[in-house]
Amino acid sequence: MPVHLDASDPDFDSRFTTLLHAKREDSPEVDDAVAAIIADVRARGDAALIALTERFDRLVLTPETLRFSAEEIERHCAAVDDADREALSLAAERIRAYHARQMPEDARWTDREGASLGWRWSAVSAAGLYVPGGLASYPSSVLMNAIPAKVAGVGRLAIAVPTPDGVVNPLVMLAAKIAGVDEIYRIGGAQAIAALAYGTESVAPVDKITGPGNAYVAAAKRRVFGRVGIDMIAGPSEILVIADADNDPDWIALDLLSQAEHDESAQSILITPDADFGRAVAKAVDARLQTLERRAIAGASWRDFGAIITVRDLAEAARLADRIAPEHLELCVADPEALADRITHAGAIFLGQWTPEAIGDYVGGPNHVLPTARSARFSSGLSVMDFLKRTTMARMTPEALRAVGPAAERLARSESLEAHGLSVAARLDRLNR
């Protein structure tokens, strides 16, 4: 049974706080193992990759077969049926159109003192995208990571995807091809992250690594951070649905279950001003759990971390939503735009009952890589910005230096940085001569 809370109960606040801080993730202690794997790849390169792939993926590779050949990729792509191909293409087109609008603009202007100031954006030269193997090998995630990189202008985009026992997901291959990925390696785990960060004889290093992965992949990304850029370390998925009584309880139940089925650590929360509606949704969830393919996973998530919260009004719902800072926020109310305006912290908002969160996972256009574990308080979903960096520009004229240089000299002196001050003073001396 998920927890049922009522915001008007006297102990609500402490129970809500407990819900907020429930530890949903086991963090197995893998860091030492990961450190050893990274050191091995740095020391032995391809030989380490091959040995580790044989050990973890039961797959014997050579330096020549670490990377998929163009023919292999074509062969796997040809195995995808037309309906899947069309669905992937539609998703890619919509994701590309959305992310193209995110491209920021360069700026340059001259200020009152005559200084020319501005910035310019440029793409990361090379990026690596990790794609998990097995059950969590999602072609949609390939699109969501690779398309923003290509829209940003990343020159070289490499994928690492493990193929345990040699099993390849053709849809992953096709998604990579549609997104314009340049290289695909059949390597996984911490060894793949190490190869992308440091390079081996057969894998050229990249500047930025993104993409989801298990505890080993996450620990490896943390370790190579600094050497390369990384995206966020994602936690289990979450959804908060705020729904009034004017909804089909079964629709809302399915929306809650579509997070719960990801992972036993996922969290689905419903906030409603109508306690009866809340009970109806709980009943609909139980009914769907009878038949759902992933009912074991979804049922455990709903039982352990699910919650239904009754509130007095939507204003109270908005306040609680900001404290939850959910990854996904679905607003199934009469005026979802007005409610969205009252909420500050959320990774993605899905407005109205015709926008189930699953649309956002595939074909909405916005990215499905989003901040989890309340990090929407301070971070954003994946975007083209993750594959761009900004260089600031400044050009002083003699007149501008005369106007602002003395203040710089003064501040340098106050910070006991004499050479800083002298580098300005030497130029001002010339101007005043």
Add this chain to the structure above:
Amino acid sequence: MPVHLDASDPDFDSRFTTLLHAKREDSPEVDDAVAAIIADVRARGDAALIALTERFDRLVLTPETLRFSAEEIERHCAAVDDADREALSLAAERIRAYHARQMPEDARWTDREGASLGWRWSAVSAAGLYVPGGLASYPSSVLMNAIPAKVAGVGRLAIAVPTPDGVVNPLVMLAAKIAGVDEIYRIGGAQAIAALAYGTESVAPVDKITGPGNAYVAAAKRRVFGRVGIDMIAGPSEILVIADADNDPDWIALDLLSQAEHDESAQSILITPDADFGRAVAKAVDARLQTLERRAIAGASWRDFGAIITVRDLAEAARLADRIAPEHLELCVADPEALADRITHAGAIFLGQWTPEAIGDYVGGPNHVLPTARSARFSSGLSVMDFLKRTTMARMTPEALRAVGPAAERLARSESLEAHGLSVAARLDRLNR
């Protein structure tokens, strides 16, 4: 003696690679100590802060004196002389004007299928800024961190600044006041980071922590990352100057020394197409090192990590600059804009001989918190973006769902996520009824 390299030498590439990967930083093993400090602050709150401040800063505080009172701040600010006050105000005004232009815009549009898509930006609710104590207590860094936060719209901005033996830097207080900082705590080290991240009885927690610090502060920031957002972990400062022979060697020497004087681990590199000019700069550096106040630090940095590289032409200089990906790049050549266009990776570019890098440290306008250690390949300097996060928005109509829903269903099925597919199918069923 700094290393002298000539790009036309046969062993240049290996020597340049050695220079690129020189380990410039000692990383003392402080992580265990930091973990214990964080646990102590989480467990004991103010009592831990007070005990640790007595131990590390030789300062006895109470819950009431952890935070500077408004009167104390006023008193310290009143001690600043007028010239310093005016210099700080000018710097603040220019930094504010530059960062105000960085504010990104919300977007919302309706696509061909009738879906309403977009995103909106919002500020982090509360941010904490760490300011080192002692020698590295720079008022300019207060401005560079606090102003972007306030421009972004951060509601609550707290500073933690240790005051060893009770010594307060009045310029830090004034910079905080000018920047609009809301709270100032006299705490430092890992304990300050823990207090900002987790909160104590007297320190409300924040959502994002920025600002420089020593190895303890850096390790604590790494540890609280995820609980709160952090800015980059900065390494020692660096400058690359590309200068032709048409420059005053003394100016270029001072620019190189203005990085070298920061830290024995700082790195200053000159690239020039004129070997004679390179030798003249080396001589000018040596002359300035006779008298510079911080000659011990600057001399060690220049001796151990400095370099002068002779190139055949500016095209070669641009290629090497991209491999260095410098934090600061000064272009003292006849056409600095043209050279800047050939270089992709740099944190900040200073164009022309009238733009010494020190201008950027104080009064240029762009931020002086910039990516070090080649991370300009994948990251950017501090900006208003660091205090903002983006929420994506999607609203489907029945027609839009009819157009794109089937593809989402199909992809959900291919990923074995049945509830995802059902949440779309249930709505499509209603439409098709």
